[in-house]
Amino acid sequence: MNFMNNTNPIGIFDSGVGGLTVVKKITTLLPNENIVYFGDTARVPYGTKSNETVIEYAIQDAKFLQTKNVKIIIVACNTVSSIALDVLREKFDIPVIGMIEPGSKLALKKTKNNRIGIIGTNATVNNKAYSSFLLKENKNIEVFEKACPLFVPLAEEGLINHPATKLIAEEYLSDLKELNIDTLILGCTHYPILASTIQEVMGNNVELIDSGTAAGIIVKNYLEGRGLLNNSNNLGTSEFFVSDLPKRFKEIAERFLGRSLKHVHKIDLETIHNLL
Ligand code: DGL
Numbered sequence: 398m399n400f401m402n403n404t405n406p407i408g409i410f411d412s413g414v415g416g417l418t419v420v421k422k423i424t425t426l427l428p429n430e431n432i433v434y435f436g437d438t439a440r441v442p443y444g445t446k447s448n449e450t451v452i453e454y455a456i457q458d459a460k461f462l463q464t465k466n467v468k469i470i471i472v473a474c475n476t477v478s479s480i481a482l483d484v485l486r487e488k489f490d491i492p493v494i495g496m497i498e499p500g501s502k503l504a505l506k507k508t509k510n511n512r513i514g515i516i517g518t519n520a521t522v523n524n525k526a527y528s529s530f531l532l533k534e535n536k537n538i539e540v541f542e543k544a545c546p547l548f549v550p551l552a553e554e555g556l557i558n559h560p561a562t563k564l565i566a567e568e569y570l571s572d573l574k575e576l577n578i579d580t581l582i583l584g585c586t587h588y589p590i591l592a593s594t595i596q597e598v599m600g601n602n603v604e605l606i607d608s609g610t611a612a613g614i615i616v617k618n619y620l621e622g623r624g625l626l627n628n629s630n631n632l633g634t635s636e637f638f639v640s641d642l643p644k645r646f647k648e649i650a651e652r653f654l655g656r657s658l659k660h661v662h663k664i665d666l667e668t669i670h671n672l673l
Contacts, residue, residue, distance in 0.1 A: 401468045403625045406431035406636075407616070408467030408491075410458040413441035413639075414553060414649045415586025416473030420635065421654055422613040423471070427620075429627045432635040433465045439641035439666055442549060443476045444518025444585070451520065455481035459489055460672040461638070461664065467491060468625055471616060475584045475608065476518050479526035492619065499615045500582050500608030501530045505538070507604050508580040512539045514573045514603075516595075517584030519544045527584055541576050545569045545588070552587035555652065562591055566598045574599060582606045590653070637661045640669065 407423060409416055413436050420434055435458055437443075443451050455477045462470055470493045472478045472485065478495030485493045504513050515527045521544075528540040548569075551562045573581070581603050583589055589607045596605055620626045627633065635658075639646045643661040651657050 401625060403468070403620075403627050404431070404629065405466050405468035406433045407469055407471065408433050408435070408459075408462030408465060409471045409473050410435040410437070410462055410477075411473040411586055412436070412443040412454075412476065413438045414646060414653070415549070417650055417653050418586055418589045418607070419471060419473035419609040419612065422607075422609045423616065424633070424635070424654075426613045426617055427626070428632055429629050430633040431627065432633060433462060433467055434635065434637045435461050435664075436637070436639045436646060438639040438646055442518070443474060444520045444546065444549065446520065448480045448520070448524070451477060452481045452484050455485060456488060457669045457672060459485050459493070461669055463489065463491060464672070465636075469494065469616060469620065471612060472496065473586050473609065473612075475586060476520045479517075479521045479524040494612055494616055494619065496584070496586075496608040496612055497526045497530050499611035500584065500606055501527055501534065503608075503611040504580045504582050504606045505531065505534055507606065508538070510577065510579045511535070511537050512541070512576065512578045512580075514576070514578040514581040515540065515542045515584045516545045516548075516569070516573075516581065516588060517542070518549070519546055521584050527582060541573055541578060543569060543573055545585075548585065548591055549587045552590040553649070555649075557590060558593055562594050563598065566591070566594050570595070570598050578603060580604050580606060582608065584608060638664050640664055640666050
């Protein structure tokens with residue numbers, strides 16, 4: 398068991414840049430925390446890969462964060478959260494927080510008509526992690542899922558409020574619009590970036606749930622409850638690691654986080670493989 402100190406960083410990983418939506422929430426909610434982020438930009442996307450591959454990558458990603466002595470691991474990637482959370486919890490003695498439970502619980506709190514939609518990658522939708530969790534919590538819930546794979550590259554390209562994004566959103570969401578849902582879970586790290594277009598297409602009667610926001614609150618409560626909140630008065634530091642294209646990541650991250658980053662480190666995949 399690693400010795401945990403409240404000044405140890407929070408570890409966050411994702412298949413690529415999408416987890417920055419979670420970094421943004423955590424830095425707003427917990428500004429004094431130090432953060433170590435790993436984005437597996439060499440192997441993104443995870444959402445089109447087999448469960449076996451996603452589990453293998455997830456273990457490597459978490460091992461990398463473990464080498465940074467993180468006090469908690471946030472699995473910002475919904476695909477990994479859907480497939481590999483139990484394996485990670487078994488393998489690591491660091492607490493591991495995923496996206497499914499926080500997002501689902503918030504959706505259950507918000508829905509009034511018990512009709513909840515979920516959008517995510519193919520892997521997340523096929524694994525039915527959100528719907529299983531929701532139905533386990535409340536048998537009266539009706540759940541409707543839809544994979545929206547093109548939202549990931551649209552968000553990566555920064556096509557926010559763009560006609561192409563609107564067109565694709567209309568195509569993907571037309572079925573869900575007919576189903577009288579009042580709550581829609583954005584079950585993918587990238588989708589909050591496109592929230593304004595998704596809201597416009599779904600209409601204002603549908604509440605969008607950002608799993609990252611919900612997870613941030615759970616992390617805060619978890620650390621607080623165990624005396625692990627960093628009580629320094631200084632702003633926390635953030636360190637970013639990626640497995641490929643650090644320059645591109647830096648540009649997207651700076652645009653997205655609205656601040657400049659000193660350095661994005663590149664980690665060789667070989668180093669990550671050897672951690673196994
Ligand atoms: N991070 C993934 C997720 O939240 C989206 C990108 C990918 O497919 O890897 O599901």
